[in-house]
Amino acid sequence: MDALDTLVELSSQMELEHAEDSDGRVAPQGRIETTETTQPSCFTPKEKRAAFAHPAQLPNGKNIVLLKTLLSSACERDCYYCPFRAGRDFRRATFKPNEFADLFSKMHQRGLVEGVFLSSGIAGGGVRTQDKLLDTAEILRKKKGFRGYLHLKLMPGTEKDQVYRAMQLADRLSVNLEAPNSERLAKLAPHKIFIEELMRPLRMIEEIRRNEPAYKFWNGKYPPATNCVTADGYFPFQNL
Template identity: 60%
Template sequence: MPFESAEDLRSPVYNAACQDNLAQLKEQFPVTHARLPNGKNIPLLKTMQTSVCERDCNYCCFRSGRDTPRASLSPDELADAVVKLSKSGDAKGIFLSSGIIGGGIGTQDRIIATAEILRNKYHYQDYIHLKIMPGAERDQIFRAMQLADRVSINLEGPDEGSLSKLAPHKVFFKELLEPLKLIEEIRKNYPPHLAWKSTWPSSCTQFVVGAVGERDIDLLQTSFNLRQSFSISRAYYSRFTPVINTPFENLPALNPWREHRLYQAFYLFRDYKFDLEELQFDQNGNLQLDKDPKMAWAEQNLIEHPVEINKANYDQLLKIPGVGPVTAKQIIQARLHGKIRDCSTLGKFGISVSRAARFVLLDGHHPAYQPGLF
């Protein structure tokens, strides 16, 4: 269950006459389940301050001029709804984005006001993820970071050329990349006691994938650079799905496997010590759809040079298909008590032996492995 995958946000609906009716409130504010960075699952309210928008992004259902129902919430209305859903146990966090109306600065003010009411008036302790609007000012970004557990700003495309096709009136460097840089500078230069729970929030971004011919290698290169330079915790890859009455309505929807492979590749350099150069791309600069990128790398590199389970260090163990950070640590711990000599021991750690067996040695020997036994 990916955390906050692809912003499937719905237009806010709020009827003040129904604010004391919990059943009607739940209908107005649909809640999804999401996984926090610490692994905990929570019911998360994903909504917008307003679905009115003056920008005309070519892929978006809320683009200006499109005939679709619109709604807006005042900070007090939204905070009131969040608190009621929290007290009932129906939502234990909020992801708050917005359409842009009256410019990014005014929109950001309303998002911040909602968070301030939650934290200061209602002493709201649950998770808050705030979207940073294009054009938001430095002081607004700082204030949002004081209130939130996570902040994000969507790059949409991996570079200026892709963005110009997706969102003609967004400015790649000034409106989107500079705020991500500023978020990292604040984390580095200001003491964490100024922030919520004395910890500066994590940051992330999102890309629209499959609409304008961007390549996986470009998406992952930008993601890798953002992680290295600005310490983003996540990149989200939102597969393009055409929306009627938009300029992109006749484009094909993206194969969901491409989105999946991009996530797998991002995790490889975030959690598995891979370098971007180690990933296998086709002649068009894209990942293989029919094979996960870790397996593709192993088949190129480990068949003739298998990893000795009893000698490999942590980073080497992570390169083995079926082995993750937890199981790599379990292997190292188990080796303190003796050599690992058979696949059944690996299976007890929760390792996918069917994925790992071809690429390892156990005490100098290829493991005796029969598919289907583990």
């Protein structure tokens, strides 16, 4: 599998992941519609079949082509609604941080994508997985010189120093709460813990904001942090 094949595998379900609001130009399978405004002409046929790039609108109203992907589709959790949950039989793929950063950097230089939304399945715990996401972000920012839009997911159970580092690297952070409370979450994702794993990172962001000046963070601003209650009442993969 080459790096583009890995990306296609990892991004294939990402149209279901909420990131920046789309302006509605994404085709039903998450592929890019071939219009002049959304389809860079330099896409190869293989890239055109890929589902990794999504039109997205940033909070400032700017429209960009956003690469939405996981770093890894290997996951030890078993959230019922998720196509990547442990135990499902499908081919899993994983990028090393430098592999993804190399690929993204090349695509960015060619003008294929302008920003990135990066999440991951959990392997070896949330802290270890968060480290890999942060390593990737750091390579992009510091070695590749990428200054464009970066939206990073915070993994369940991430630690405060990791949240701090994420705020220094990303334009936006988010946490998938999945459900509005512990009781609902237990029915959807039996191994996620609502307060300790999912709410805590959001509280850490608030704490850091209260105690540290904005200039310490990416672009001298506090990155906005959002939470998504996406899974509750929505089971697109329950029969897979």
